[in-house]
Structure formats: structure tokens, C-alpha cells
Amino acid sequence: MITNPRIKPPFKDDELETQEVNAFPVWEVFTQKKETDAHTHAGSLSAPNALMAANFAREHYGQDQVCRSMWIGLRDDFKSKDGCEDTYEVFVQWNAGDRHVHVGQVGAASGEEAEAMCKKDFVGDKEFYTIWTIPHQAMNSIDGEEDMIWRSTDQSYRLAKGYSKIVRQKWDAIRASKDVDDYQKEDLKDTF
Amino acid sequence: MSTFNEATQQAAINLCLSIADDKLFLGHRNSNWTGIAPILEADIAFSSLAQDDIAHASAIYELVGSLMGDSADDIAYGRKPDAYLCADIVTKDDGFDWANAIARQFYCNHFDLLRFERLSNSSWSELAALCKRLVVEQHIQVNHINDWVMQLATGTTESKEKIAHALNEYANEASMMFETPYGFELLIEDGIVNSSSDIFDAWHKRVSEQFNRAGIEIEVKQRSVDAQGGRSGIHSEDFNESLRELQAVYREDPTAAW
Structure with missing residues (x-):
């Protein structure tokens, strides 16, 4: 028996003097599984600054599958037409609903120019849906080789596939025992 | 597989249990935040790090299980209260105050990192390799929690007061992490671990660096040499409550297969 359950935490809404912040900036996160893979959009998160965005991204998007590198930038920067002279990382979403995929780098003076260069260098006359660009300087990257993202200890319990395997075994066992029960019931009926 | 004489083996078991029990209970306490942390991102991240703590505990229970001839689950869940050797800071109730959870995690994470670094040089090769x-994984926790302390200490006046208060509140229990488990001197004599007489100072230096970075002043004193607590199996009421909760399912049926 759980004598003192902690499932009902004492919420203390009225005690805080600080106003709740509902408008942290939104950050976009790209992850790379293998060195030869392109960085692919994993999702977004809210964080007050780049430091916390990187901390959250590592746990939020780096632990559901092997992850060797991570790029994090402000959503506004990815979508901005403005910008400065820099090397831009460019990402193409080929179809609506697809994830943005890193296609390469271009040198440009603004987001708008980077997008035009991306179309010229990487898209050509192919169909695409949207393009995101970001000045390399504006992006945070985590290199998992030097700064671990995906852990080295057994992490199988985090993965859905490990879970489903165990659950399937349990269901198989339940079904097997039910078959035996049904068989015995029928068997008893026949006997008596 | 390393072999030890009987007394040394018991001391080695105690050392491993003190580490794994710290990790298990800390992970358990932190997992209580799943679903209710202040913001969604913190919720996910804190839960993920709690899973890491439990994974670390599990790895050490596996190792010590090879000495004790017992399964990791039975060691983790099946002992009597006074056979658990965690320091009581890991089970100190945070009252669902985020600053408390961060303070507890901060002190523990720094200690765990230091402990793993030092045990990486152990002559017990299996333990050294694991540590x-x-x-490497513990660095993630330390970096994460350093940034949280910084974040709260440099946020609003209120968040600064709260984190400073929490760090003071947990300072006493933090000092009790440095109590050594029974037989530790024997491990030093046998050359299995190096002397750790300077470990408090090393830890204090690191946490003080973070206090400086965050612009707060916190005093953490060294415990008196003969102070006994969790490492000797003498636990607080918060520990007992945590243990009851942790063992509730296991005790329903200790032989159940998971």
C-alpha cells in the first residue's frame, strides 16, 4: 500500500509574485542520426534563451533515437528575409507536411538572398514547398562526439520498440493462458 | 571478474550501494515532477534526466549484483530500510517547490560527477570502466543543472530569493553526502580507491564557482567528522516515505517477472 501518495501535488498558484511568462521565443531543432545523414527538422520548443534551448533540445529531441549532432536556432531567424552577410544553412521542405531537410550552405547577405541562392543551387526546377534559411552564426550546434547527446548506458527503456516487444510477450502469454482455460472449460463440459 | 577477500568485498558492496541508492532515490524523487514541472520543456528534460539517474543506478546494481549474487531488481527494491546507504538529501521532500528540486539536483549532480571521476581510477577494473x-553522462546533468541555477538566480528578484533559500535549505543535507560508507578506509588501505579526504573541498570549489557565476552567496559547511546519517543506514522520515512508495509495487509480489 502507498501510505502517503504524492500524486496530488500542492499547487501554490497564489503564492508566486512573478507573472507567468507565456511568451518564450520558439526554437527549431534539427537532429542528425549518422554523420552521413542530413540534419532533419525534429521539432520546436520554447525557451527563454539559447542556453536553455540547447539544454531542453538535448533531452527533448536527442533521446528518442540515436542522435550525433543537433542544430538549434530561433524560428524567427529561420523564417527571416533579413539578415547579415554570412554563410547561411539552407533547408528545404519538399512537400507540405514533410520535415525540413538541410541541403547545404550558401553565402548571402540576407535571408531572402539565401533563399534565392538555395533555389538556384539545390532546388533547380524541382517542386518544393518551403525553404528555411539561417545565418550560421545565429545557430547553436551540439556535436555529440565531443558533447554527449545520445547516452552510452542502456537506454532501451526509452524506446517505444522495446516497450511494444515486452507488451507483445505479455499479451501472448495472456492469450496462451486463456486458450488453456477455454480448453479446460470445454474439456470439463465434455467430461461431466 | 575481480575477487576480494570477505571484508573488502563487503566494503566494495557498501560503496556501490551508496552510489546506486543515491541515484535510484534521486531519480525517483525527480520523476515525481513528470507532468507538473513549471514548463513543458522542463518537464520533459527533468524526466529524461531522472531516467538517466535510474539507468546509472541500474548499471551499478548490476555490477554489485555480481558480488552479492542477487539481481539488480532485488537489490534495488528488496532491502530493509537500514540496508539502504543513500544520503538523505536525495529523498528530502521538495514540497513540489521547483527551487528545492533544482537545489537538491545541483548538489547531488556535482557530487556524483566528482565521485565518478575519482572512481574512474579505481584498481577495481569493472568499477573504473563503468565510472x-x-x-561523460554525468557532465550532461551538471551542465544542465548549472544553467538552471544560473537561470533562476539571474531571473527575477523572487526567483533569486527562492533558489538562494533552497540552496541554503539543502546545504546541511548536502554535507552529509560526504559521510563514507562502512569499510571505506579498508578500500583505501587495499588500494582499491584513492584517499578522498579532499573531496569536500573539491566539490565546494565547483559549487562555489557556480554560485559566483550566478551572483549568489551560499554557505555550505563541512559536516562534523563523526556525524552519521544515510550512509550508515540511519535515515530520515522523508527517506522512509520515499522507500514505502518505491517498494509498494515490488512488495505486492516480489517474484513477479517484469
Whole structure:
């Protein structure tokens, strides 16, 4: 028996003097599984600054599958037409609903120019849906080789596939025992 | 597989249990935040790090299980209260105050990193190899929690007061992490671990660096040499409550297969 359950935490809404912040900036996160893979959009998160965005991204998007590198930038920067002279990382979403995929780098003076260069260098006359660009300087990257993202200890319990395997075994066992029960019931009926 | 004489083996078991029990209970306490942390991102991240703590505990229970001839689950869940050797800071109730949870995690994470670093040089090769791997993972926890302390201490006046208060509140229990488990001197004599007489100072230096970075002043004193607590199996009421909760399912049916 759980004598003192902690499932009902004492919420203390009225005690805080600080106003709740509902408008942290939104950050976009790209992850790379293998060195030869392109960085692919994993999702977004809210964080007050780049430091916390990187901390959250590592746990939020780096632990559901092997992850060797991570790029994090402000959503506004990815979508901005403005910008400065820099090397831009460019990402193409080929179809609506697809994830943005890193296609390469271009040198440009603004987001708008980077997008035009991306179309010229990487898209050509192919169909695409949207393009995101970001000045390399504006992006945070985590290199998992030097700064671990995906852990080295057994992490199988985090993965859905490990879970489903165990659950399937349990269901198989339940079904097997039910078959035996049904068989015995029928068997008893026949006997008596 | 290393072999030890009987007394040394018991001391080695105690050392491993003190580490794994710290990790298990800390992970358990932190997992209580799943679903209710202040913001969604913190919720996910804190839960993920809690899973890491439990994974670390599990790896050490596996290792010590090879000495004790017992399964990791039975060691983790099946002992009597006074056979658990965690320091009581890991089970100190945070009252669902985020600053408390961060303070507890901060002190523990720094201690765990230091402990793993030092045990990476152990002459017990299995333990050294495991700790070398855990050092790398523990850095993630330390970096994460350093940034949280910084974040709260440099946020609003209120968040600064709260984190400073929490760090002071947990300072006493933090000092009790440095109590050594029974037989530790024997491990030093046998050359299995190096002397750790300077470990408090090393830890204090690191946490003080973070206090400076965050612009707060916190005093953490060294415990008196003969102070006994969790490492000797003498636990607080918060520990007992945590243990009851932790063992509730296991005790329903200790032989159940998971």
C-alpha cells in the first residue's frame, strides 16, 4: 500500500509574485542520426534563451533515437528575409507536411538572398514547398562526439520498440493462458 | 571478474550501494515532477534526466549484483530500510517547490560527477570502466543543472530569493553526502580507491564557482567528522516515505517477472 501518495501535488498558484511568462521565443531543432545523414527538422520548443534551448533540445529531441549532432536556432531567424552577410544553412521542405531537410550552405547577405541562392543551387526546377534559411552564426550546434547527446548506458527503456516487444510477450502469454482455460472449460463440459 | 577477500568485498558492496541508492532515490524523487514541472520543456528534460539517474543506478546494481549474487531488481527494491546507504538529501521532500528540486539536483549532480571521476581510477577494473562511461553522462546533468541555477538566480528578484533559500535549505543535507560508507578506509588501505579526504573541498570549489557565476552567496559547511546519517543506514522520515512508495509495487509480489 502507498501510505502517503504524492500524486496530488500542492499547487501554490497564489503564492508566486512573478507573472507567468507565456511568451518564450520558439526554437527549431534539427537532429542528425549518422554523420552521413542530413540534419532533419525534429521539432520546436520554447525557451527563454539559447542556453536553455540547447539544454531542453538535448533531452527533448536527442533521446528518442540515436542522435550525433543537433542544430538549434530561433524560428524567427529561420523564417527571416533579413539578415547579415554570412554563410547561411539552407533547408528545404519538399512537400507540405514533410520535415525540413538541410541541403547545404550558401553565402548571402540576407535571408531572402539565401533563399534565392538555395533555389538556384539545390532546388533547380524541382517542386518544393518551403525553404528555411539561417545565418550560421545565429545557430547553436551540439556535436555529440565531443558533447554527449545520445547516452552510452542502456537506454532501451526509452524506446517505444522495446516497450511494444515486452507488451507483445505479455499479451501472448495472456492469450496462451486463456486458450488453456477455454480448453479446460470445454474439456470439463465434455467430461461431466 | 575481480575477487576480494570477505571484508573488502563487503566494503566494495557498501560503496556501490551508496552510489546506486543515491541515484535510484534521486531519480525517483525527480520523476515525481513528470507532468507538473513549471514548463513543458522542463518537464520533459527533468524526466529524461531522472531516467538517466535510474539507468546509472541500474548499471551499478548490476555490477554489485555480481558480488552479492542477487539481481539488480532485488537489490534495488528488496532491502530493509537500514540496508539502504543513500544520503538523505536525495529523498528530502521538495514540497513540489521547483527551487528545492533544482537545489537538491545541483548538489547531488556535482557530487556524483566528482565521485565518478575519482572512481574512474579505481584498481577495481569493472568499477573504473563503468565510472569512466558515467562521467561523460554525468557532465550532461551538471551542465544542465548549472544553467538552471544560473537561470533562476539571474531571473527575477523572487526567483533569486527562492533558489538562494533552497540552496541554503539543502546545504546541511548536502554535507552529509560526504559521510563514507562502512569499510571505506579498508578500500583505501587495499588500494582499491584513492584517499578522498579532499573531496569536500573539491566539490565546494565547483559549487562555489557556480554560485559566483550566478551572483549568489551560499554557505555550505563541512559536516562534523563523526556525524552519521544515510550512509550508515540511519535515515530520515522523508527517506522512509520515499522507500514505502518505491517498494509498494515490488512488495505486492516480489517474484513477479517484469
